[in-house]
Amino acid sequence: MTDLLGWWPELAAAVLASVLAITLHEAAHGYAALALGDPTAKLAGRLSLNPIRHVDPVGTVLLPGILLLGQLATLGRVEFMFGWAKPVPVNIWALRHPRQGMMLVAAAGPLMNFGLALIAGLLVHPLVALEGSLPREAILAGLRFVQLSILANLVLGLFNLLPIPPLDGGRIVTGLLPQALAVPYMRLERWGILIVLFGVFLLPRLAEGYDPVGWALRHVVAGAFDLVLLLTGNGGGG
Known part of the structure; x- marks a missing residue:
């Protein structure tokens, strides 16, 4: 019980951050599709900022x-999150320009x-500016x-963005490929999530030294994180 109370702020912050990221990602797909001529998501009630509508x-x-x-129990903090939402329905043939529209809808998320x-x-x-006006614990939590x-x-x-x-x-x-290649490439869709789960979670347990998540966090996400800090005037982490 004591451990749970100690984890509570970290758990709540991680859940809220993840829910907002996933919900707005899916909503962006739906609004982009609507703007490009496809009302499918709107008719299905998926143009919503209500996270429950997007839960898988x-x-x-x-x-x-x-x-x-698992991370809270072993590390005491959250370092990596992975998941997905229920995809927003899109009818690419209802888009004004199906191939280009599909690319734009996909990129919106x-x-x-x-x-x-x-x-x-x-x-x-603004959080740093409030230092001294609010308790230090509140600033650190923010x-x-x-x-x-x-x-x-x-x-x-x-x-x-994985292809x-x-x-x-x-x-x-798929939108960039010529049609002769795009059609067979899209047939991978039924196996796509299984391919990702195998590569991310199962293969590292079978192949010693194979750690795609660790590599991505150290080299890709960490670099992107530093870039965000730089672009928002917070310096870089490097």
Whole structure:
């Protein structure tokens, strides 16, 4: 019970940061599709900022929950999050320009996440300005939430740019390929999540020294994190 109370602020901040990142990512897809001529998400009631509308039982609840509690139990803090939401329905043939539209709709999710990461970075300045006016614990809690928000949005945005259908990067690549290659490439979609789960979680347990998550966090996410700090006037971590 004492451990749970000690984890509570970190757990709450990580959950809130992840929920906001996932919810706004999916909403961005829906609004982009609507702007480009496809009302499918709107008709399905998925143009919503209500996180419950976007919840996937495994990807939004079970897997992130296991990762959260596992890290808190072993590390005492959250260093990595992984998950997904229920995809917003998009009918690419309802888009005014289907191939280009599909690429723009796919890109809207990661772009939203990168924008949210920059907004979170900008929030450092008012928090620091309030130092002395608020308890130190409140300032530190706010800065930790900002840190977790940047991390959650960068991980979600960058992960979704992997060129594997049904991830956003896979759909962007499909739009760039000639039709003769795009059609067979999209057939990977039914296996895409299984490919990702195998590569990210199962293969590292079978192949010693293979750690794609650790490599990505150290070299890709850490670099992107430093870039966000630099662009928002907070210096760089390097």
